[in-house]
Amino acid sequence: xxxxxxxxxxxxxxxxxxxxxxxxxxxxxxxxxxxxxxxxxxxxxxxxxxxxxxxxxxxxxxxxxxxxxxxxxxxxxxxxxx
Numbered sequence: 001x002x003x004x005x006x007x008x009x010x011x012x013x014x015x016x017x018x019x020x021x022x023x024x025x026x027x028x029x030x031x032x033x034x035x036x037x038x039x040x041x042x043x044x045x046x047x048x049x050x051x052x053x054x055x056x057x058x059x060x061x062x063x064x065x066x067x068x069x070x071x072x073x074x075x076x077x078x079x080x081x082x
Contacts, residue, residue, distance in 0.1 A: 007059040014038060014063025019071070027071040034064025 014034040022030030038060025045052040 010059035014060035018067030
């Protein structure tokens with residue numbers, strides 16, 4: 001399966017945003033920040049500063065979801081090893 005480079009970049013950006021924000025404010029805020037960044041970027045693109053594509057917002061949110069799953073997995077492993 002080939003995923004466009006642009007979508008890969010959005011997914012990684014969502015992941016990075018989620019994990020960074022979650023370090024300071026928890027996973028819920030991290031996921032919300034990734035979703036907000038994806039939607040915000042597409043709104044910005046709609047104002048003539050880029051090419052709007054709703055799938056870019058979906059890819060960014062998916063990256064945030066992947067980050068949330070990694071965060072949950074890390075928490076579970078830490079809990080089980082105590």
